Amino acid sequence: MTSPARTHATHVEFSHITKRFGDVDVLRDVNFDVARGEVHALIGENGAGKSTLMKILGGYHSPTTGDVVVDGERVRFTSSRDAEAKGIVLIHQEFNFAEDLTVAQNVFLGHEVGGLLVNDAEMNRRAVDAMNRVGLAVDPRTRVRELSVPQKQLLEIAKALSRSATLLVMDEPTAALTPGETEVLFGVMSELRASGVTMLYISHKLDEVKRVSDSVTVLRDGRLVATRPASTLSTHEMANLMVGRELADMFPRHNAPSDEEALQVEHLGVPGWADDVGFTVRRGEVLGFAGLIGSGRTEAFEGLLGLRRSTVGSIRKHGRPIRVRSAIDAARQGIVYLSEDRKGKGLHVDFGLRPNLTLMTLERYARPLLDRRAEDAALTRAVKEYDVRASRLDVKAASLSGGNQQKLALAKILERDPDVVILDEPTRGVDVGAKRDIYHLVHKLAQAGKAVIVISSELPELLGLCHRLLVMRGGRIVGELSGNDLDEQTVIQYATGLRADSRSDHVHSHL
Amino acid sequence: MSTPTSEAVRPAKRPNILARIGALGPLLGLILLAILATSLNSDFASISNVSNVLTRAAFTGIIAVGMTFVIVSGGIDLSVGSLAALTAGSMILIMNSLIPTLGSGTSTILVGMLIALAIGALAGLAHGTLIARGRIEPFIVTLGTLGLFRSVLTYLSNGGAISLNDTLSEKYSPVYYGSVLGVPIPILVFALVALLGGLLLNRTRYGRYVQAIGSNEQVARYAAIDVTRIKILTYVLLGVCVAIATILYVPRLGSASPSTGLLWELEAIAAVIIGGTALKGGSGRIWGTVVGAILLVTIENVLNLTNLFSVYLNAAVQGVVIIIVAFLQRGRRT
């Protein structure tokens, strides 16, 4: 985006911001300006302090020392309401919903429309309008509990848009979005930009950063590394600034999968979500699942694992028929699933790191009493292996940064040493360095003879990572690509229904 | 670039029929019970019996409406029965002592009522403050005051009963025994409280905030909701509901004793939960609570009207019916 509407007045100035949690310095003397009307990207590794800095701006935290200056005026926010009074609205990295309330009630929570009695009809209407802007069409009377992760992400954005912001902070808004939704969001962003709204944009998707932002600020380990015009930085340079070293080959070389089938699923149905899904994955193969939000990928696999009501024709593992009625059966069969919903299904955020890591492999530490020292050793090893960055090992999982939580969740399921690994959005919220690590890990797993299924909304990731790709649409598998067919346009055509195969013979022809 | 919109652009489905029946569970239970009762003893459906049942349901029902707010906000109050007893006792003592100055007429009764409301509100304020500001578990705070309130009443009454002066009692009695257009006053008040409660919970900011806090306190704080104040208010509201119930209760027997209001807390909480409000808070429905309160009284009534079981087993039958009704509306867990 070029910048016709851009003015050069400073909108926000961060001045010598320091933030400590306990005895840990999370931000150290951060200084930079955000110009009015610009899209200012904030990038940095997981745990660099991006979210913390934005929470300070949004009034959710106060800085330990230093000041936030808005419109030349030093501000001390005591709550998000103070920040909103200044037109500052934050879209959180982690969702903030009262899940028992409806979509519209959440959108207007704290800003209800109406007099003595609230005007629900009006709020429902306006919520629909706000959601329309981001391409989300759910009944405003649905309880948020019933939404999927990407829908919640879109709703967070819609909610922020319903407030009239002059400064909009977006903390990884696209982490859970597919390219389609991401495009819609960018459309909204350029509208906002045209109307003079300043935006702070955090993302680990550097190509997006390159595309939408005017300036880029890089944080590393709580310190400011640089603030540069986006036009002067390539994504490669951004990555290097973030991690402080050279990052080579994002995607590892693919080894050829074996011919031995690891998992074969036929006629999987999840009422209301997926219909007649069937696929085969071989040992050593990385199989991708692409599709738009709502295409039913998550639900299909949750159904497969017995985590929701489902019907299935047959499941074979290593050629033998097996029954999977629950996640317990699946785990016993060596099949594990990483949920896309980290907070709700993936991690016990109120637990420490150790019990989270060892939860699925406790039998290893029971002799018969749990050997905490052995657990700690496992944690120390895993923290190193997966590069989980925590200030201390005895903190709650909730206080890890988003990306580090993701690494912990991944470590937890891989602790079981499974045969079939299903990863739903494995790199959601993960920084570029760690992403690369995860990609290499996936291939290491494949090389070790495991079958890996990756569900992802990042097409480049799927294309770079997978041997083979299945595309879902409307709860069905509509296309399959492999080898030289793997190409972005084709996937999008399948996903959006511009192209269709008669799926069953296509899929099976490859077996 | 204009990639087509996501598939999320699909209308969300309406809850299915089964889920809807689940939501109607308690009502269904009540209707089944009523049919059963009528077939066992046709007097059950008589106007006078129905009016008795509803009048009795009014006390715990009104308290249960207040309790719904507390539970939806994520709290609990075990002390309501004791508070009712203390309020009744204090109200009677004060009214009796006012006779020399205010006479034994309407003004004394009105003052008595105001005092009851004040006691209820103050007790609620104390609870709310200890819980929301003192950050003590509501279970513990109200377990403590459960003992405290009843103890103070016992002390005031010297272990016996505190009786309202006869003339006053006569004057006051229409508040319980009177009726408007054939409908007993307690039923009218119950209906009014339930209606207002329903409006407050579902159609006002306050009610919305109560639900938000119960659903996720952190989110409520992030939405700049004054969590402390809203929480305190739920307890005050409940205290006022207890006071209203007591105001209706006192003219019934004209006395208060250490056994007044015994176990009302269990009944009120049970009414709320049977009505479909989750004990862990977040969402609830007043009409469910009303049905729950009526259901509980009806079970007792049916047992009194029939001789199907040994009297020793009354509580057993109640227990089984409660579990069955809860089963009818179970499982809206995801």
Next chain:
Amino acid sequence: MSTPTSEAVRPAKRPNILARIGALGPLLGLILLAILATSLNSDFASISNVSNVLTRAAFTGIIAVGMTFVIVSGGIDLSVGSLAALTAGSMILIMNSLIPTLGSGTSTILVGMLIALAIGALAGLAHGTLIARGRIEPFIVTLGTLGLFRSVLTYLSNGGAISLNDTLSEKYSPVYYGSVLGVPIPILVFALVALLGGLLLNRTRYGRYVQAIGSNEQVARYAAIDVTRIKILTYVLLGVCVAIATILYVPRLGSASPSTGLLWELEAIAAVIIGGTALKGGSGRIWGTVVGAILLVTIENVLNLTNLFSVYLNAAVQGVVIIIVAFLQRGRRT
């Protein structure tokens, strides 16, 4: 993955002093109370009194240990007092009826104990199944059985008491009145149960799963934990604890009646919460529960030893002390 960690991970640090005092709240309360009591009446600290207090704490204490598991897993059980009564009654009836065949000796008593354990475990199984499989609110299920169990006992006892045969009673009495190396048997059993409970909760897979379920059931399900089975087991465990408490209790009074175990549920839950376990589940500590149970009995004991307050106000003093202790360890909310 082998990126070198940029920042050396610092070793785990001990939580700070304030947090520690908070965690020690109930113990602090107990110590303060003991000092106060000794200054009021020096006999408080006598060995015989301390042993009395601990022996009494054993009943609800043992139940509270089981209750800790239920509460940590996110459940509740209101029926423990009734279950104790029913277990005691059935156990006595069966032992009495066994005398003709097994004689009035140890074997009859052992059979009685086994039956008590079986009843407790079965009741727990029923609760757990209704709650975990039937997906009914634990509050409702156990409120139902609270009435049910006591009712059945009342029915069995015809409203009166069920007394153990005298000879048997004599034989059985050492289980309560006896001691090993000067320590009364109930205290030993209590210590053993608490120790095993602590190990089970903190040092076994089962205990970890219980905490995981209470903290977030959904996450536990996704982590391939058999949520249903673990939940059912917590209720079975509690049922067994109730049975153990009953086995110790029967020789003390040698009888069971409709008032046996009255309000034990409140005491047991209060002990758990005072001990620092959150009512909403997820985490808890057995030693806290033990301290909580002892604290509750101590308050009563101190009130019995002194004449500071009118007898009418006993419950008031208890209530206030409970709130104060809870306040001492409050606010570990984030």
Next chain:
Amino acid sequence: AGQSTPLVIGVSIPSATHGWTGGVVYHANEAAKDLAKKYPNARFIIKTANSPSEQANQIQDLYTVNKINTLVILPFESAPLTRPVANLKKQGVYTVVVDRGLTDTSAQDAYVAGDNPGFGKVAAQFMGKQMGGKGNVVILRGLPTVIDNQRVDSFEAAMKTQYPNVKILDKKFGNWNRDDAFKVMQDYLTRYPKIDAVWASDDDMAVGVLKAIQQAKRTDIKFVLGGAGMKDMIKRVMDGDKMIPADVTYPPAMIADAMRLATAARSKGQKMPASTIIPSVLVTKANAKQFYYPNSPF
């Protein structure tokens, strides 16, 4: 013998949860004040309990810590307190049991009691006579306890033998509680179109019964008989209230009698009679004055 050793008398009673126990607590406290003046050598410690096991704890504490040498106890219930009292007796405490006899009489030194079977019998005889030997009666029972069983059984037995034409329609628990009695009576009234008299069996319950009848505006019920001797009810008998023609005593003051007897005997080192029964008396307009204690809470 024990002239010089002080007399430490522990009094253990159920806490005041309804009118009658309220009266017990009141009379025990009054008697203690009274007796402490009369016998400077005697000290009284009064404790109330909410349950049998709490009461068992209490008497243990009274012995271990307060070092009582005489115990006057109104047991919450008979069976569960038999062993604990026996235990104290074994330690040398003089035990006086009031109202509810222990299941093993050797556990007590003396027994002072009301007459539960007599209570039921006197009530039945009065009602039968008052009804002219025929008509319908409903009964409200107390709580499921031995006392209640004794009263109701003897009421029914007396009625059956002396007035076989009086029909007992039903007997449900009113829990010795005004509110519960009100509800049960309401439902009796719905269920039975013709009731001639009500045996409320307790003055607290009679209060609820009367209100229910009043509300239903039923005129078929000729009278209600309560019991225990609550002052308001005695007053109504005294005043000639048609609905309350009589009462049957079961005086809560029996605790005071027991304390007096025990103090008198023990201060002289004597024993009390093994058993003192305070009969249940029919109170009518003629003798009501004798039973009226305007200062008692009950």
